[in-house]
Amino acid sequence: MGSLGILQWNTERTDYYTDQVAEHCASSGIQVVRLSPLSCNFSTLTATGCRYDLSAGQWTKDVFPVPDFIYDRCFYPPGSKEKKRVTEASEQLKKLSVFLGSGLPNKWAVYRWLRKDSRIASFLPPTQLLEEDVLNAYVNAFGTVVIKPVFGSGGDGFHVIRRRDNTISLYNKSKELLLAEDSGATLYKFLKSSLPASRYIIQPFLKLQLNGRPFDLRVVMQKESPEHWYEAGKGYRVGRKNSYVSNLRAGGRISSSLNHHSGEYKQAEQIAEKISPLIPFVLEKYHQPLFELGIDYGLDSQGKLWIIEVNSKPGYETVMKTTDNTRKKLIFSRPARLIRQLENSE
Numbered sequence: 001m002g003s004l005g006i007l008q009w010n011t012e013r014t015d016y017y018t019d020q021v022a023e024h025c026a027s028s029g030i031q032v033v034r035l036s037p038l039s040c041n042f043s044t045l046t047a048t049g050c051r052y053d054l055s056a057g058q059w060t061k062d063v064f065p066v067p068d069f070i071y072d073r074c075f076y077p078p079g080s081k082e083k084k085r086v087t088e089a090s091e092q093l094k095k096l097s098v099f100l101g102s103g104l105p106n107k108w109a110v111y112r113w114l115r116k117d118s119r120i121a122s123f124l125p126p127t128q129l130l131e132e133d134v135l136n137a138y139v140n141a142f143g144t145v146v147i148k149p150v151f152g153s154g155g156d157g158f159h160v161i162r163r164r165d166n167t168i169s170l171y172n173k174s175k176e177l178l179l180a181e182d183s184g185a186t187l188y189k190f191l192k193s194s195l196p197a198s199r200y201i202i203q204p205f206l207k208l209q210l211n212g213r214p215f216d217l218r219v220v221m222q223k224e225s226p227e228h229w230y231e232a233g234k235g236y237r238v239g240r241k242n243s244y245v246s247n248l249r250a251g252g253r254i255s256s257s258l259n260h261h262s263g264e265y266k267q268a269e270q271i272a273e274k275i276s277p278l279i280p281f282v283l284e285k286y287h288q289p290l291f292e293l294g295i296d297y298g299l300d301s302q303g304k305l306w307i308i309e310v311n312s313k314p315g316y317e318t319v320m321k322t323t324d325n326t327r328k329k330l331i332f333s334r335p336a337r338l339i340r341q342l343e344n345s346e
Contacts, residue, residue, distance in 0.1 A: 001029040002068035026054035037089035101291025130200040144205035208298035214239040235322035
């Protein structure tokens with residue numbers, strides 16, 4: 001068997017999910033290392049990082065050959081000054097190693113690709129790139145809208161814009177008022193000059209609330225072979241009362257079910273079960289192969305299910321807390337299973 005490198009920004013950092021993946025791969029005869037894009041020496045074809053020791057059940061610092069396969073779990077710090085170097089190093093690494101999956105480019109590309117499939121399109125909220133005329137049109141049409149950075153995750157950069165009478169107000173994800181203006185043009189100039197991201201998408205504000213708290217359903221899909229995707233697990237994330245987002249980084253909590261609304265939410269889960277397996281195959285029509293997806297669904301006050309976001313490096317905390325041990329073993333084993341499939345296909 002070959003070797004697997006788990007690509008991380010900080011090779012010193014460890015977590016339960018990647019530790020378990022390392023243990024399952026090592027038990028299958030796959031050497032497992034942790035490395036960063038910037039820890040690779042492309043002259044010597046080596047990298048500095050940590051090697052997993054199965055007998056000791058721990059990681060040790062080491063220098064090792066660039067691995068045969070890469071599992072990209074690298075989350076880059078916002079506004080990282082190393083972005084150009086990291087991008088160049090990652091592209092060089094792709095020439096030497098087989099990536100189990102390639103990260104999706106951005107929210108706007110994902111929306112446009114999914115919109116092309118009639119089975120999925122009706123579950124996507126209206127979405128456009130933010131421009132001054134689009135901002136005015138959306139505020140006039142919907143009253144309350146949200147903007148999100150084209151690049152980003154974890155609820156970072158999420159803002160709500162609300163029009164009441166002749167005032168247009170801007171709020172952050174914690175519902176703090178940032179600005180109130182009487183002109184969309186003035187607000188747009190403020191957005192362009194003050195928000196860190198260069199490009200945003202705009203959507204109608206969806207009332208995805210449970211007892212005054214934002215919530216969503218996170219579904220994680222994993223690939224076991226090029227032809228087979230499976231639901232790794234799912235769970236609800238319920239945000240804080242004074243928040244617009246349910247992300248765990250923003251203080252959300254995890255629940256396996258919403259029992260007091262079991263009928264309504266059970267129906268939504270059944271619809272999500274039908275949609276989720278379609279999404280990876282649609283995205284792979286337009287993008288390089290993927291390995292995993294986190295799909296976030298919301299249910300509005302009218303009982304309508306919406307796809308809120310799809311990302312290619314999902315966190316596993318929700319799934320770990322809502323999934324039994326038998327399914328967890330399958331989750332941890334899928335990188336090794338995919339490596340076997342890829343080796344056998346060569």
